[in-house]
Amino acid sequence: MNPYNSPTPVPAPSHPWWKTTPALLGLLALVALLSAFSLALGFLVMIAAVVAVWVLSPWRWFARICATFGALLLLTVGAGLGGQLDDSGTGKADAKTGDEVRASGKAVSVSPSASRPAKAADYTGRPLNEAEKEARSAGYAAINHDAADEDRVIILRSGWTVCFQSSDAAAKTIDFAAVRSSEPCPERDGGPLPWPKMPNVVGATYNKAVEDLKQAGVDLDRVTLDDVYLDIDTPTAEEAAEDGDDWRVCFQSPDKGTMADSATTVRLDLGQWTDADLVRHCPSEKDTTYKIPANDPDYDDDSDSDSSTDRDSTAPHSDSSSSGSSTGGGTSVGTVHPGSFCSPPGATGVSRAGTPMVCGPGSDGRNRWHSA
Structure with missing residues (x-):
């Protein structure tokens, strides 16, 4: 073949510029940029970028999948950096104005005039996220800080409550001081949290103890109950309230004067007795004493005398109406x-429900109370 007569090679066709890799990468970067200003606009650009990746790009399938996830990630990051994911709005106070509002600690008064801006509404006691949203709807730029002396960073606004606020009607800025929803507001902005202190309720009836705890500000939902006798079950709060004057507090935790914050669990150890009971006082320690001595496996009614007359005269349950008659x-x-x-075996009694009971061998071979 004559090399001088060979055909001229044809160059390979090039892709249009919008199908090139730099153009597609630029479109993906545009997703993050636009979503920082408008979540809706960023979302539309992300859809367009995903379509372009799958229809126009010469990339392999796994590269297209990575680009699709990358576009979603860029949308989220851009929206987060731009404040688009904050449910309280997108308005922000500039740094200088925010520092001035925080330093002043109170609203700046504006001279009366016909064009005086409207005063900001009172948002104290409201969830922080709702307060900021309504303030921004009224045209205010909202900032926030910890109302306590702990200088904590506020992240989840819906879990915080507004205690104080300071606003500048002229600059249209408002600063919220808030605490967590489970915490009490301090007496002043930046002061310590005024957690309630435990009162002394040992020796009080259950009804009186509940009244004292409530008056001290202790959350009754954090109160748990326990019994002090080996043969008495722990009552529920409803059962203890029903016989509130029969149950008495033998021990308490925490002790008197201890701070009871939102993480503190209050425990009341209760004993129950009436005028008919043999034992009408608290034991020296929990779970060491039987309220009814005859329930003690080591209880022996005839240790001091061989005659029933002597037993009746020395037994601790000599009251014929409740626990002493044979x-x-x-x-x-x-x-x-x-x-x-x-x-001893054969002894009789009654349950709290009035059911006749008798002492006799149980399923384990030991003497236990069962219905007669």
Whole structure:
């Protein structure tokens, strides 16, 4: 073949500029830029970028998938940096004005005139996110800070409550001082949180203890109950309130004068007795004493005498109406707890519900109270 007569090589066709890789990457970068100013506009550009990646780009399939996820990530980052994801709005106070409002600590008075700006509404007691949203709707640029002396950074505004506010009607700025929703407001902006202190309720009836705790400002939802006797079940709050004058506080936690903040659990250890009970005082320690002595497995009614007359005269339950009389060969011990250990065999009693009970061998072979 004559090289001088060979055909001239044809150059490979080039892609239009909008199908090139730099153009597509620029479109993806535009997603982050526009979403910082408008979430809706950024979203539309992201859709256009994804379509261009899948229709126009010469990339392989895995590169297209990565670009699609990248576009979504750029939309989120751009919107977050621009404040578009904040439900309280996009308005921001400039740094100089914000510093002036924070330093002053109070609203700047404006001389009366016909064109005097409207005073900002009172948002104290409102959730911070709602207060900022309404303030921005009224044309104010809102900033915020911790109302307590802890200088904490406020992240989730819906979990904070406005305690104080200071505004500049002329500059249309407002500064909110807030605390967490579970916390009380301090007496002044930047002051310590005034957590309630535990009162002394040991020895008080349950009703009186609840009244004292409520008056001290302790959250009753954080109060738990426990019993002090081995043979008495812990009452629920409803059961304790129903017989509130029969239940008495033997121990409390935390002690008197201790700060009870939002993380503190208050425990009241209760004992129950009436005038008919054998034991009518708190034990020296929890879970060491039986309210009904006959429920004690080591209880022995005839340790001091061989005669029933002597037993009746020395037994701690000598009251014939509740726990001291011997009838039909058995000893009546008054109110007992079903299933508890008992002694001596054949002794009788009644449950709190009035069911006749008798002391006898249980399923484990030990003497326990069961229905007669």
